[in-house]
Amino acid sequence: MTGAADSRVDPDLAEERRADRKGGPGHTVLLALALAVPAAKVAYTVGGGDAVRDVFVGMEPANWPDVLLGMVITDPLLGSVLAVVVSRVVFAVFAARGGLPFGGGRLAHLRRVGLAILNPLAFGVIVTCLFGPWWGLGTTLAAYALRKGVVVEYRTGRRRPHHGHGTAHGPSRAPDYRPPAWLSRAAAAEQGVALILTAVVLPLLFLASALDGQAWTSIVACRVTDGTRTTDARLIELSRKGTGVVGWNLESEEISNGVGCTSTESRYVREPWWRRP
Template sequence: MVPGGAPAAALTIVNPVAVGVVDMCFFGPWWGLGTGLAAYALRKGVVVEYRTGGRRPHGHRAGRRTPAEARGDSDGQGCTDEESLYVREPWWRG
């Protein structure tokens, strides 16, 4: 049996259907059907790669650090500087 079962299968279908509906609204039913099916095929290929071990998960669970941790501010205290309390002019005006 596949881990996740029916809910995981349903989530695999949600995004391609949404892509197809949006394209159908903008470009017509044939474009919607074509892009929806293409998106589903691509999505299914990615899911198969994850299940067979061809792809590894990304993100925090894989050990990637957040931008705050990369700056050495893992406790969130970097935003308490007096300078960060003021709104600055955009770089193109300054």
């Protein structure tokens, strides 16, 4: 009853709350990138056209996420920025659903700190395992700063708690509450940084990765039999069948079955898009 009345009185506020609970614009950007970027990566790497369809058919649906995963775990900057953005989106959804503890006292403060640091720390550990300790440390600190920024947004009124819940620092503020100027500037800066990371930096990094000319997975050297003729060829590994590999043949530009495969050092298939004449 009260929620319906709130929606009638302030439809913009109701829409804002719904957007927060769904992850806001960050959720939309991440979903769009997850759908579009793998197709662009495959298209540029293998040449587009029917080759893209053949590659996805050869991979089988269960292996399609490997394209996106391969891009993320082989690019330290892309992987780190994605971890920071995902960490903030998750925390924003969690906060919008009323999941942040409030109240005074040391215990409540420790709970808030624990909730704020747990997810960034987890992402930092993952990035450390993939790219090294400095990347992991930077990811942890950046993710923590943006998650704390979400709390500051609630304190300054830039975000409003879901009806019936308080913010991370207490119940809903009084209507005449005015946050300090420095806190408002900090909230605005955090929102600006988060928007730039999500809507500008992350898409550009994904685009650069899609057009860098590298395969999203291992390139293997195999023996390929075509009729009665056996040749050596390089394959982009798509899936494994028994003791062999199903892959995209870079020489004949078709799906081939390879045996006796060994990994190659380079994953480059063609020149990056920005270096092409």
